[in-house]
Amino acid sequence: MSEPTAKYSITMPRDIAEAATARSGPSGLSAYVAAAVARQIDRDNLNELIAVAEAQHGPVTDEEIQALRDQLHQARQQQTQGGADAV
Template sequence: MGDTTGKYSITMPQGIAEAAKARSGPSGLSAYVAAAVARQIERDNLNELIQVAEAEHGPVTDEEIQALRNQLHQSRQQQPQGGTNAA
């Protein structure tokens, strides 16, 4: 992330805060929350792109989604197993 940091006060349900704190690990709660917010911003940006694309081209049909899932599944099956690195 490398950006300059600032200190903020936020309010959230205690159960969520405790669960986040328990999962935050050595990086700490602030880093955990910052990563979660960054992921949400990425999702929001993606949703905006989808809305623009659907406004221009129409919504993606269930059939198109299934065809792309099948294509992804086939390409994953064709990849070599074991993840060997070429050096």
């Protein structure tokens, strides 16, 4: 069963509203906007967690980020190769 809903009136630039309407598909504009807002809330929550972690442990360096990206890239390559090179 889905969450209860309420009706709201929002204002947004016409071009954004038109683009959202064009992309909303069969679920409609309300569902499209609700999904976009939910994603933004997730991003805001993640940014808050990052701020807390950086306050406690210091910022993550560009080198650390790149090393993790490299690890992720290698793991994806191994997965697409059927794990033939997995250690």
